[in-house]
Amino acid sequence: MPSQVNYDFSRIMDGLRSYVREAREKKYVNVIEAYDNVTAIEGGKARFLDGRTVEIYDASGSVKARASAPNILIATGSRPSVPSIDGLRESGFLTSDTVWDLDRLPASFLVIGGGAIGLEIGQALAHLGSEVTVVEAMERLLPQTEPEIGDAVLKRLEEEGMRFYLKARVMSVSKKGERKAVKVLTHRGGTEEIEVDEVLVATGRVPNTDALNLEAAGVKTDRAGYIMTGTDMRTSREGIYAAGDCVSKKMYLETLAAREGVVAVSNMFGDDMRIDYSSTPPWAVFTYPQVAGVGVTEEEYSKMAGACSCRVLPPLSQLTKATIMGEGGGMIKIVIDPNSGRIVGGSMRWHRTPRT
Ligand SMILES: Cc1cc2nc3c(=O)[nH]c(=O)nc-3n(C[C@H](O)[C@H](O)[C@H](O)COP(=O)(O)OP(=O)(O)OC[C@H]3O[C@@H](n4cnc5c(N)ncnc54)[C@H](O)[C@@H]3O)c2cc1C
Numbered sequence: 001m002p003s004q005v006n007y008d009f010s011r012i013m014d015g016l017r018s019y020v021r022e023a024r025e026k027k028y029v030n031v032i033e034a035y036d037n038v039t040a041i042e043g044g045k046a047r048f049l050d051g052r053t054v055e056i057y058d059a060s061g062s063v064k065a066r067a068s069a070p071n072i073l074i075a076t077g078s079r080p081s082v083p084s085i086d087g088l089r090e091s092g093f094l095t096s097d098t099v100w101d102l103d104r105l106p107a108s109f110l111v112i113g114g115g116a117i118g119l120e121i122g123q124a125l126a127h128l129g130s131e132v133t134v135v136e137a138m139e140r141l142l143p144q145t146e147p148e149i150g151d152a153v154l155k156r157l158e159e160e161g162m163r164f165y166l167k168a169r170v171m172s173v174s175k176k177g178e179r180k181a182v183k184v185l186t187h188r189g190g191t192e193e194i195e196v197d198e199v200l201v202a203t204g205r206v207p208n209t210d211a212l213n214l215e216a217a218g219v220k221t222d223r224a225g226y227i228m229t230g231t232d233m234r235t236s237r238e239g240i241y242a243a244g245d246c247v248s249k250k251m252y253l254e255t256l257a258a259r260e261g262v263v264a265v266s267n268m269f270g271d272d273m274r275i276d277y278s279s280t281p282p283w284a285v286f287t288y289p290q291v292a293g294v295g296v297t298e299e300e301y302s303k304m305a306g307a308c309s310c311r312v313l314p315p316l317s318q319l320t321k322a323t324i325m326g327e328g329g330g331m332i333k334i335v336i337d338p339n340s341g342r343i344v345g346g347s348m349r350w351h352r353t354p355r356t
Contacts, residue, residue: 009128010103017100041065048217051237071239071268074219074227075261076212078205078245078252083112086172091180093173093199096121105130106197110182112170114141116285118202119153123287125200126162133163133194135170135184142285146297146333146347148312153349156289165192173199207246222248231274233264241268255281288351289330295345301335309338316350326352 032040044056044064053068080095082088094102096117107130111122114136126132134141140150141157141164154164167187174181182194207226214221220228220236226248233241241264244257259281263273282294301308310333317328329352335345 007128009105012128013100013103020100045211047211047213048219049213051217051240071241073261073264073268074209074212074235074240074242074246075244075257076208076246077257078207080201081204081206082201083170083203085112085170087175088170088173088199088201091173091175091199093201095201099200107131108196109133109198109200110135110170110180110194110196111200111202113202113204114138114164114166115144115202115204116142116287118200119157119287120285121200121202122162123157123160126157126160131161131163131196133165133196135165135168135182137167137169139167139187141166142291144297145285145291145293148331148333149291149293149347149349152331153285153287153289153291156351157287205245205252209246224248231263231277232267232272233260233275234267241265249277251281251283253281253283289349290351291347291349293345293347295343296335297345297347298333298335301337301344305337307338309336310334311336 029040032038041056041064044058046054046056046067048054049066052070052072053066054072055063056065056067057063080097082093082095099121105125105128109122109125109130109132111118111132111134114134118134118136119141122132122134140147141154142150154166158164165184165186169185171183171185171191173183176195179195179197180199182196182199184192184194186192206224207221209221209225209227212219214227217240218237219240219242222228227235227242227246228248229235229242233243233247235242243260243264245252247260249256256275260275263275266273282292285291296304298308298310313332313334315328316322316330316332319328322328327350330348330350332346332348334343336342337344
């Protein structure tokens with residue numbers, strides 16, 4: 001049960017921002033500056049002039065510098081995608097880029113999107129004391145994972161007081177004094193109006209490739225604008241490589257971005273490295289209960305191979321150490337190839353053993 005805890009929201013957010021600032025300095029800026037052979041140009045954006053040259057321009061559009069190189073790595077990442085919902089832009093909203101600027105906790109939030117980012121931030125806001133409602137277009141939360149996982153996360157978050165509209169869509173947002181009125185098309189086909197103090201958009205991400213002038217460089221993208229590469233991270237233009245969230249693929253993770261960067265740069269300097277997307281890296285969702293997985297799900301493997309032999313292992317409470325630690329809540333599901341017996345995927349959720 002929740003207990004009464006007093007805290008200062010603006011100090012929490014100050015602490016969070018200063019941690020990020022310091023980590024950025026220590027782990028990235030200082031590391032880059034320590035190399036004599038690296039020139040860092042800050043406060044500018046790059047765009048291609050041709051397949052060998054970029055120009056760097058500032059916020060006002062003035063060109064600050066030009067650079068040419070036989071090898072170029074594009075690692076421009078992605079940004080939150082904002083769906084075209086009637087009145088959303090006019091009414092204002094937050095995203096996973098801007099929510100960190102809050103100094104006062106809005107009393108209520110409507111989160112559009114029940115994926116990892118919407119749930120992690122939504123639950124944190126709920127734990128801090130906001131009333132949180134999540135609207136998700138699919139019939140399950142965390143649709144990329146096993147139904148047993150998404151369903152259990154839903155149950156737990158509902159028990160904590162979060163509200164969910166599944167198989168539902170936000171139709172419009174409008175201002176209502178200081179608050180916002182959100183019209184939701186529910187799974188039954190009717191509409192409901194929900195009044196909240198703030199809206200958080202967490203409906204996925206788009207690649208930062210639209211302003212790069214990739215046509216001038218001859219770099220091809222998929223229909224959504226993600227850069228197409230081979231497993232050697234080479235793009236369609238010789239000498240230009242890409243890595244990270246701007247690359248077309250199934251999963252967008254920091255670990256994968258870093259590995260792709262290593263593959264790209266090694267290949268620039270004469271290696272012949274490739275990334276193996278079939279062994280997808282482990283991923284985690286930092287809600288409570290926490291969720292983690294690797295490889296494919298039962299549904300994915302059944303589609304790929306025609307059959308699957310899947311097992312839900314006994315509850316974690318059967319593991320002696322988990323029980324001793326009071327951490328026996330949760331389950332593990334493994335996906336097995338029925339012919340070879342090879343494990344091709346696994347997912348788990350974990351939480352403390354419920355009190356009896
Ligand atoms: C809320 C949230 C939580 C996440 N949690 C996890 C997690 O728990 N685990 C995990 O593995 N991954 C997580 N991710 C994903 C992870 O952050 C990304 O996969 C990773 O940051 C991708 O790295 P990147 O270098 O490709 O892009 P980024 O980290 O986005 O870096 C790209 C950089 O390029 C800059 N840029 C863009 N355009 C230009 C231009 N034209 N010129 C110059 N610079 C430009 C951008 O400003 C940015 O600084 C999370 C993402 C979000 C949003």
